[in-house]
Amino acid sequence: xxxxxxxxxxxxxxxxxxxxxxxxxxxxxxxxxxxxxxxxxxxxxxxxxxxxxxxxxxxxxxxxxxxxxxxxxxxxxxxxxxxxxxxxxxxxxxxxxxxxxxxxxxxxxxxx
Amino acid sequence: xxxxxxxxxxxxxxxxxxxxxxxxxxxxxxxxxxxxxxxxxxxxxxxxxxxxxxxxxxxxxxxxxxxxxxxxxxxxxxxxxxxxxxxxxxxxxxxxxxxxxxxxxxxxxxxxxxx
Numbered sequence: 001x002x003x004x005x006x007x008x009x010x011x012x013x014x015x016x017x018x019x020x021x022x023x024x025x026x027x028x029x030x031x032x033x034x035x036x037x038x039x040x041x042x043x044x045x046x047x048x049x050x051x052x053x054x055x056x057x058x059x060x061x062x063x064x065x066x067x068x069x070x071x072x073x074x075x076x077x078x079x080x081x082x083x084x085x086x087x088x089x090x091x092x093x094x095x096x097x098x099x100x101x102x103x104x105x106x107x108x109x110x111x112x
Numbered sequence: 113x114x115x116x117x118x119x120x121x122x123x124x125x126x127x128x129x130x131x132x133x134x135x136x137x138x139x140x141x142x143x144x145x146x147x148x149x150x151x152x153x154x155x156x157x158x159x160x161x162x163x164x165x166x167x168x169x170x171x172x173x174x175x176x177x178x179x180x181x182x183x184x185x186x187x188x189x190x191x192x193x194x195x196x197x198x199x200x201x202x203x204x205x206x207x208x209x210x211x212x213x214x215x216x217x218x219x220x221x222x223x224x225x226x227x
Contacts, residue, residue, distance in 0.1 A: 032212070036218075043115075045218070046216075049215045092155075097168060098168060098212065099157045100145070100216070105154060105155075
């Protein structure tokens with residue numbers, strides 16, 4: 001069965017630092033890939049998604065992710081984080097049964 | 113455009129009782145999915161409906177059930193509640209069957225506490 005691994009459960013950065021959150025999934029084939037964000041007290045929001053085409057995907061709020069098929073990875077990046085990026089970030093993969101399989105999440109804290 | 117609306121926001125139930133949660137998708141969205149979110153297990157898929165038909169079911173016991181109405185609103189029911197059912201239950205909607213090539217928009221969830 002498909003599984004999703006997010007390498008870091010907690011990340012603490014200072015404002016203006018660069019961010020990269022790792023996400024790996026367990027097997028290939030055609031996949032739909034997503035990053036969602038959950039700000040404190042708010043609902044899950046879609047940051048970006050990949051279905052096909054350009055493996056570098058740009059999302060909202062300056063986030064981007066790169067799909068590397070050979071590495072089964074879909075890492076999330078942002079060149080310069082802000083205090084308002086403090087949130088929990090979830091990677092998800094749609095498996096061959098069209099179910100969303102979720103990573104455990106990464107809690108990101110940005111120090112002002 | 114209204115988002116995904118879940119009611120109620122909070123519920124406290126006693127072990128052994130049953131509970132029904134409601135979800136109204138975004139207007140025009142015909143696919144509704146349900147997820148359970150807990151600190152220990154994270155986000156887990158419960159089931160998905162499209163045009164009143166269950167399209168997919170996760171690995172949960174039969175105490176968890178759902179349905180979708182002709183207006184795309186969905187309900188999920190948990191019978192014989194157990195303490196371990198305490199969780200945030202999330203509903204998500206999509207205009208596409210199984211969210212293919214679109215993804216899902218989530219509601220704020222219903223926080224269920226079983227005592």
